[in-house]
Amino acid sequence: xxxxxxxxxxxxxxxxxxxxxxxxxxxxPLFIALAEILALRRADPLYRLMARRWAAVFAVxxxxxxxxxxxxxxxxxxxxxxxxxxxxxxxxxxxAIEVFAFxxxxxxxxxxxxxxxxxxxxxxxxxxxxxxxxxAASALLITDVNAFxxxxxxxxxxxxRLVDIHPFQAMLNPAxxxxxxxxxxxxxxxxxxVMAAFAARALLRGGDPVxxxxxxxxxxxxxxxxxxxxxxxxxxxxxxxKFLDKAEPIKFAAQEGLFRTSAPATLVIGGYADAATASxxxxxxxxxxxxxxxxxxxxGSVKGxxxxxxxxxxxxxxxxxxxxxxxxxxxxxxxxxxxxxxxRWRARAGYGxxxxxxxxxxxxxxxAMVGIETxxxxxxxxxxxxTIEGVLTTAQAATTYxxxxxxxxxxxxxxxxLGAGSVLAVTVHRRRHPLSESLREGGVAGARGGGREG
Amino acid sequence: MGGPYTAAGLLxxxxxxxxxxxxxxxxxxFWRMFYLRKGQHEAAGVAERYVSPLWEATNVxxxxxxxxxxxxxxGATFAMGTLLxxxxxxxxxxxxxxxxxxxxxxxxxxxxxxLPYVSGATAILLPALLVSMLTVSQGxxxxxxxxxLVLDFGLLLHSAREYAYVGxxxxxxxxxxxxxxxxxxxxxxxHSAYRxxxxxxxxxxxxxxxxxxxxxxxxxxxxxxLPRLRAEWPWFLGSLLAFxxxxxxxxxxGRNSAGPVAPGRPRxxxxxxxxxxSLADIGYGLAHAPYILFPQVTTVAAFSNQAMFRDLLWVTVxxxxxxxxxxxxxxxxxxxxxxxxxx
Numbered sequence: 001x002x003x004x005x006x007x008x009x010x011x012x013x014x015x016x017x018x019x020x021x022x023x024x025x026x027x028x029p030l031f032i033a034l035a036e037i038l039a040l041r042r043a044d045p046l047y048r049l050m051a052r053r054w055a056a057v058f059a060v061x062x063x064x065x066x067x068x069x070x071x072x073x074x075x076x077x078x079x080x081x082x083x084x085x086x087x088x089x090x091x092x093x094x095x096a097i098e099v100f101a102f103x104x105x106x107x108x109x110x111x112x113x114x115x116x117x118x119x120x121x122x123x124x125x126x127x128x129x130x131x132x133x134x135x136a137a138s139a140l141l142i143t144d145v146n147a148f149x150x151x152x153x154x155x156x157x158x159x160x161r162l163v164d165i166h167p168f169q170a171m172l173n174p175a176x177x178x179x180x181x182x183x184x185x186x187x188x189x190x191x192x193x194v195m196a197a198f199a200a201r202a203l204l205r206g207g208d209p210v211x212x213x214x215x216x217x218x219x220x221x222x223x224x225x226x227x228x229x230x231x232x233x234x235x236x237x238x239x240x241x242k243f244l245d246k247a248e249p250i251k252f253a254a255q256e257g258l259f260r261t262s263a264p265a266t267l268v269i270g271g272y273a274d275a276a277t278a279s280x281x282x283x284x285x286x287x288x289x290x291x292x293x294x295x296x297x298x299x300g301s302v303k304g305x306x307x308x309x310x311x312x313x314x315x316x317x318x319x320x321x322x323x324x325x326x327x328x329x330x331x332x333x334x335x336x337x338x339x340x341x342x343x344r345w346r347a348r349a350g351y352g353x354x355x356x357x358x359x360x361x362x363x364x365x366x367x368a369m370v371g372i373e374t375x376x377x378x379x380x381x382x383x384x385x386x387t388i389e390g391v392l393t394t395a396q397a398a399t400t401y402x403x404x405x406x407x408x409x410x411x412x413x414x415x416x417x418l419g420a421g422s423v424l425a426v427t428v429h430r431r432r433h434p435l436s437e438s439l440r441e442g443g444v445a446g447a448r449g450g451g452r453e454g
Numbered sequence: 455m456g457g458p459y460t461a462a463g464l465l466x467x468x469x470x471x472x473x474x475x476x477x478x479x480x481x482x483x484f485w486r487m488f489y490l491r492k493g494q495h496e497a498a499g500v501a502e503r504y505v506s507p508l509w510e511a512t513n514v515x516x517x518x519x520x521x522x523x524x525x526x527x528x529g530a531t532f533a534m535g536t537l538l539x540x541x542x543x544x545x546x547x548x549x550x551x552x553x554x555x556x557x558x559x560x561x562x563x564x565x566x567x568x569l570p571y572v573s574g575a576t577a578i579l580l581p582a583l584l585v586s587m588l589t590v591s592q593g594x595x596x597x598x599x600x601x602x603l604v605l606d607f608g609l610l611l612h613s614a615r616e617y618a619y620v621g622x623x624x625x626x627x628x629x630x631x632x633x634x635x636x637x638x639x640x641x642x643x644x645h646s647a648y649r650x651x652x653x654x655x656x657x658x659x660x661x662x663x664x665x666x667x668x669x670x671x672x673x674x675x676x677x678x679x680l681p682r683l684r685a686e687w688p689w690f691l692g693s694l695l696a697f698x699x700x701x702x703x704x705x706x707x708g709r710n711s712a713g714p715v716a717p718g719r720p721r722x723x724x725x726x727x728x729x730x731x732s733l734a735d736i737g738y739g740l741a742h743a744p745y746i747l748f749p750q751v752t753t754v755a756a757f758s759n760q761a762m763f764r765d766l767l768w769v770t771v772x773x774x775x776x777x778x779x780x781x782x783x784x785x786x787x788x789x790x791x792x793x794x795x796x797x
Contacts, residue, residue, distance in 0.1 A: 056561055063557015066510055067550035073517045077524065078542045081535035085528045089758050092525025092766055099518045100773035106510040107780040113560065114507035115787045118794065167765040401539045414547050418554050429561035 004398035006405020007079045012380075013408070016373060017415045018072050021065035021422075023372050026135045026184070027191020028058040032112075033128035034221060040121060046214050049438055050221075051128070052116075054195075056433075059113050060425045064418050066106075071411075079404065083387050083397035089162050090155045090170045091148045098141035105134035136184055143183045146379070147175035149388050151247050157391065178243045179379075182236040186375065189229035189333060190368040195222035196340075197365025200358040202435075210439050219361075223340045230337045233330055238293070245294040245302065248389070251382035253305045254316045255323035256290055257283070263301035265290035273320040275313060278306060280320075314384040322378035329371030336364045458757040459743060461526035464770060466739040468522060472515040474630060474731055476584075479505060479512040480577040481631020483552070487574025489650070497647040500639045501631075502570075503795060507788050509556050511781075513549070525766040529756030530746040537596060537603045537747070538587060545583045552576035578624065585623035589616045592679055593748030603750065618669035625662035626731075632658055633700075633727050637720035642795035649716045655723065656704055663697060666734075678748060682741035689737025696730035 032051045039047035073095075077084050087095075111119070112127040119127075154170030155162050199219035203212065244252040252258075257273030257280045258265060267290040271283020291300040305313055343357055383389055387397040398404075486501035524531045535542075555572040590596070595610045596603055610616050632654035639647035673680055683690075703726065704718040746756050757763070788794055 059560040060558055063510075063554055063560070066513060066557070067553035070513060070517055070553070071546045071550055073520055074542060074546055077520060077531050077535040078539050079535075081532040084524050084535060085532040088524040088526075088528030088531055089762055092521070092528075092758070092762055093769055095521045096518075096525055096766055096769050097773065099514060099521050100769075100777065102517070103511065103514045103773070103777050104780060106514050107777070107784055110507040110511060110784060111787060115794065118787070118791070162759070165759050165761045167762050399536055399539060401536055404539060407539075407543050410543070410547060414550055418550065421554055421558055425558035425561040 004395050006403075006408060007398040008394065010405065010408050010411060011075055011079050012377075013412065013415065014068065014071055014075055015376070017419070018065065018068040019372060019376055020369060021061050021068060022139060023187045023190055023369070024061045024194070025058070025065040026139045026187045027194075028054060028061065029128060029132035029135050030188065031191065031195055031221070031225065032058060033125065033132050034225070036125045036128050038221070040125065044217075046210075046217055050214065050218055053433075053435075053438065055113060055116075056429050057426050059109075060422050060429075062109060064422045068415075068418070069102075079399050080387070080397045081399055083392060086162065086388065086392055087145070087148075090152075090165055090167065091145055093167045093171050094141040094144040094148075098138045101134045101138040101141060105131055105138060108134065139187065140180045140184060143180050144171060144173075144176055147179045148173045149386075150179065150251075150379075150383060151175040152388050152391055174247055175243065178236060178240040182233070182240045185229050185232040185236055186330075186372065189226060189233050190372050192222045192226035192229055193333060193336065193361075193368035194365045196226065196336075197362045200361035203353065204355060204358045204362070208436065211435050214435060214439070220344075223337065223344075226333070226337045227341070230330075230334055234334070237327070237330060241293060242296070248383075249303045250305065250308050250312055251314065251319070252294070253303060253308075254314050254319040254382055255378065256302075257316065257320035258290065258302060258304045259306050261301065261304040261307050263291065264288045264299035265294065265302035267293065270321070270324055273316045275305075275316045312385070314382050319378060319382045322374045322381065326371055326375040326378055329367055329374065332364065332367060333371070336361060456754075457760060457763045458754045461757065461763060461767070462743055462746075462753050463739070464767070465519070465522055465526060466735070468515065468519050470732060470735040470739075472512075472519060473735070474728065475512045475515060477581070477627040477630040478634045479509055479631075480581055481627045482635060483509075483556070483570070483573045483577040484628065485631060485635060485651075485654075487570050487577075490570055494646070494650065496644050497635075497639075497650045498570075500635055500642060500644050500647040500651075500795075503642070504635065504638055504788070505556065505573075506559070508784065509553065511784065513553060516549075522766070522770060525762060526758055527746060527751075527753070527756040528758050530751050533603055533747050533751045533756075534587075534591075537590065537605050540605070540607075541583055541586060541590075545580060548576045548580050548583065552580065578627075581623040581627045582620045585619050586610070586616060589613070589619045591745075591747050592673070592677075592742070593745070594674065596747070596750065615669065615672040618665060618672045622662060622665035622669045625658055625665050629655060629658040629662045630727060630731075633720065633723050636718070637724045638789065638795060640720050641790060641792065643792070644796070645716075648720070652704060652716055652718055652720070656701075659697065659701070663694075678745075679741060683738070686737040686741050689733050689740070693730045693733040693737065696726050696733060700726035700730070 032054050035047045035051040035054070038044065039051060108127040108130040112124065112131060116124050116127075148170055151174045152170070153173045154166040154168070156164045158164075196219055199215045199222060202215040203219065206212070207215075241252070244255070254273075256265075257268050257271060259273075259278040259280075264287065266288070267286045268280050268283040269286070271280040273280045288298055290302055291297060294300060294302050305316065339357060340361065343353060347353065385393050385395070387394045482501040482505045486498045486505065489495070489498040489501070523534075552573045555569040555576070559569045559573075590605065590610070595606050595613070597606060632651045636648055636651035636655055639645075639651055670680070670683060700723045703723045704720075706719045706722075707717050744753055745751065746753055758766075
């Protein structure tokens with residue numbers, strides 16, 4: 001890694017921390033908007049309560065997302081000045097549009113959080129929906145910069161200078177459609193599973209019938225959102241994989257731990273992809289599957305790493321394992337979704353979800369976030385040694401400032417503080433406003449006598 | 455006016471908006487802390503009601519400045535990024551702590567006793583750091599070392615000009631926020647809070663003006679900036695007139711000023727303060743315009759390409775236009791709606 005190790009670690013730490021809150025910030029408003037719509041359509045006060053309770057959590061996580069997002073925006077300039085000098089000339093548009101999308105999010109968040117009781121219900125729901133749309137838009141736009149880094153277009157390099165610059169073409173780069181789609185739907189899937197984990201934990205603890213009815217609705221809503229999100233995660237994942245095979249063959253070969261160009265190509269699940277011996281130790285081989293996945297044909301040819309100069313290889317072993325971890329989380333999420341609805345369908349007449357299922361769902365929450373993290377680290381590591389593929393290496397992009405790595409400690413402390421603070425704020429809020437009390441205040445207790453499903 | 459100066463003008467306009475909105479935002483969190491400590495809960499409450507819903511939208515303006523700088527002047531980003539690594543990182547950490555303290559307060563609870571102090575204290579450090587970037591951009595504190603541009607902290611910390619700018623920034627933050635909160639308190643019919651902020655605005659105004667004059671004249675006598683500032687004197691004269699015109703406004707009998715209410719038309723004072731700052735901003739901007747960072751980065755050399763300039767200009771203007779109705783709505787919901795401001 002060399003002299004840029006400190007810079008990379010610092011920025012990696014910033015993003016690793018930020019994307020947790022960013023993902024929640026994208027998914028939670030959708031969930032809140034859906035709860036608001038259900039509250040109106042079904043005239044069910046439990047959904048309104050749900051929206052209100054999650055809005056308080058959203059306020060805390062959004063604040064953390066905002067401040068870490070501000071850090072990302074300026075650390076890009078402080079830590080990667082050479083990257084930003086190039087990015088400013090070619091790919092500044094999504095950055096700018098992202099800020100405006102975020103403006104819209106901030107405006108309607110203020111309205112939704114601080115003026116909900118003073119505006120008509122329709123406007124309230126519209127505000128929640130606009131927050132969800134604007135949050136999704138800003139996530140997509142910033143991911144678009146990453147897509148540009150993977151498949152840079154819209155300019156040429158001539159004698160060290162950038163010429164023939166087309167900012168919109170750079171924005172609509174080849175990796176954009178599949179990468180953006182995958183990032184957005186996986187964010188929704190992850191948040192649905194996190195919400196489900198909270199609801200499942202509350203159900204495991206039990207409570208009076210209204211509380212149980214409340215958490216059942218919460219769990220149903222989260223797992224209902226998880227169904228399309230999971231299907232689309234699989235579809236866009238396959239799409240992104242096929243795209244990588246064509247447009248970023250080195251990353252694709254590294255993620256699969258494929259060293260020799262093969263037809264048919266074998267998929268290896270897990271195992272240590274050893275760059276020194278150009279072979280995978282261990283792992284589960286499945287003949288033909290990689291050809292099918294990459295080329296949609298039984299014996300299609302897939303390029304291996306040895307077809308490319310060794311200097312252009314990313315750290316293969318890590319990339320392969322991270323990729324498999326991400327796919328593994330996706331598979332587990334699928335099992336959770338299918339398992340839940342199967343049990344739910346079978347138990348329709350009777351009642352009660354088995355504690356094993358609930359326990360599994362509780363565990364699935366953090367696992368889903370691990371999937372987000374591994375997916376992102378894989379995508380970044382897989383592009384190394386480049387920051388902008390084929391144009392600017394990571395070593396060239398990093399700041400020349402000596403001892404930039406010394407900033408690691410203050411920022412690590414900051415993220416520890418923010419992480420602990422956000423969890424503490426949510427915990428304090430929940431403790432001060434326990435569900436049973438909110439139900440009484442809302443006049444729900446007794447009135448519904450445990451709800452339809454009780 | 456070529457491309458570089460149009461871009462610089464737009465950027466400087468954004469800096470102006472953030473300087474004013476950010477001043478009110480920072481100042482309000484400081485006043486809240488200050489009056490919580492003194493047990494004056496009405497004055498503290500007025501400040502809190504302003505900040506709570508609006509700090510996020512204000513913060514986005516700061517990010518917008520950064521992003522527009524990158525797109526219009528990628529060359530400047532490179533120099534500024536290298537140069538400002540440490541002060542920039544410090545500002546980021548403070549901004550993060552402040553924003554988190556404001557956001558976490560929404561959840562309430564026992565934290566609510568501590569968080570105002572956190573956001574208030576950081577709010578007074580941040581303007582000092584942010585204005586230092588202006589001092590640095592005037593030149594004199596940088597050297598081109600082996601690793602590129604390096605900021606000479608020792609020189610900066612021993613510079614009277616730097617302290618004059620910091621003093622000016624702090625006074626301006628407190629003056630602007632006190633003026634604005636006086637108007638806000640009046641809308642909220644919070645008479646005791648109005649009296650408090652009115653007095654603050656009255657004594658802080660002259661302090662700010664003195665610090666401002668000191669900041670201009672404490673530079674080296676052979677400064678490139680001073681003659682250029684002098685050449686823009688009509689703007690500064692207009693600014694001074696707006697400031698002077700705002701003083702008697704505080705003694706005008708207001709429409710509802712019967713009884714125990716202190717006199718004054720704070721809305722007019724806010725408008726005059728905005729006029730004062732916009733005129734001074736234009737004057738300073740015109741004087742500073744040829745250099746983004748003196749002497750290494752000129753506005754023309756740091757400029758991006760024509761294609762990016764054109765597209766980004768459209769995006770920024772369109773984006774700001776789309777946002778206007780949103781801001782109007784925010785204004786009505788949180789600034790002029792007595793149901794909200796009266797708490």
